[in-house]
Amino acid sequence: MARAELTADLVGRPAPAARRARAGGGLAAILTSPLVLGLALPVLLALVWEAAAALGLTSRRLMPPPSTIFATLFKLAANGDLWEHIWITTWRVAVGFVIGTIAGTLVGAAAGYSGLTRRLVDPTLQGLRAVPSIAWVPLFILWLGIFEESKVALIAVGVFFPVYLGVMGEILSVDRKIVEVGRVFRLSGPALVRRILLPAILPAYILALRAGLGLGWMFVVAAEFMGASQGLGYLLVDGQQLGKPDQIIASILVFAVLGKLTDALLVAATRPFLRWKDGYAPAG
């Protein structure tokens, strides 16, 4: 039992024995479950914060206590605004993610497969990768206008690089012996990429997609800072301009939840493809 708990701690997941014990309903087991442990710190912080505000130790105006933040959140949710902001932001991330993923996968596969392509495009892309994301904003606005296109483009750029790098790097490190199996069965070009290279890099590819998605959520904020009238990024700017820190913190919380949620969705959606992998345990 003690050992099972230890294992559970080490891998951040309940070991089977620990899970069984919890099903038995021990209070100690509930108190040490990952969910409870994970929530302990933020809840404690919130309580201290709330108490400090109640005792007048902090400025309620600049540092609204959790109760105010949740009230703001509920108000935004109740009048439907919040859902609209969430929806538009998620939609932008989703479209940018899909475009960035497709482009990153195609270019990465071409560069990984063909040395000529790699020598041709990689130096340029590595150079572009070094450009800070915000630097693209004025250019994209000039080229694509201040509406959806420029925002989606910026997010796609953010997603593109980790996916491109992941696909290219992993293809280069695929075991030559496995590639030879493909050659023996007379695969080459796209067929070799599809039937050998892509499956071989799949675990690393999924990690790259998760990194890309994370950057997508980062870049959507940058995108929505540039003249959006809707979206969670807009809520941030609006909160700053109108002096509503509760709205800013509420938006940050929503970002955290959405980021974690979409990552978990991605992990769940890709898990069936990794059944073959020994001991695959997504850090979800």
Added chain:
Amino acid sequence: MLRFDQIEKIYPNGTHALTHLSLELDAGEIVAVIGGSGCGKSTLLRLAAGLDRPSSGTVSVEDTVITTPHEAVGIVFQEPRLLPWLDVAGNIGFGLTHLPRAERHERVVRALERIGLAGYESAWPRELSGGQAQRVSIARALVARPKVLLLDEPFSALDAFTRADLQHALLALWEASRPTLALVTHDVEEAILLADRVVVMQPSPGRVFKEIRIDLPRPRHRLDDAFIAIERRVLHALDGSLGLARQRASTQANVAVGGW
């Protein structure tokens, strides 16, 4: 069936791997290639598989010159090289995607029965033992019905019992369709147990040192006198190929002359 004609192979780094190598394998013949490590056995098979090209000379299968992998030639490597993301059925059927699904399935199932792994269709490669994985690898090569099957030390990573098992399994599979087999091995017993002819190679650069025909009836038993007699001949040739006979002679000469 499989013909090597005046092969030279010099790798880009300058290693002279094969020289003046000519060899012909008849249809349905089993030829074992033995020789010290580094004498070009794997290189020979890679040329036949179309995975590499000779520097000069030609490899041909039934008058088709081999320069790239060819459907008539299958190969089994020392490691099973199964694709870990495909189950056993997916691995065996990997080269059959041009066939209708039903036919592919039927061939895969039949192959699994032949290699004694009926019911393992949906097992993952990581769930197989070394011997089972190598059986799957052999099945993957054979379901494509090659006329020539190349095997590069296919059993050398297995324990003695599993190896004996697989040697018999290989013979049984060969019986079913009688492809030409080129079996590289460093196990003299294995060569004599399986082959119609043993080709002993000599290193630096690799070439044929000696060919020994094996006319023993099958099944063969390694304790039979005739088996042992041939084994001695092959071992003797092997020593000769490595210059050991010469070395031994000169060591003795030194001892005789020296007397310090």
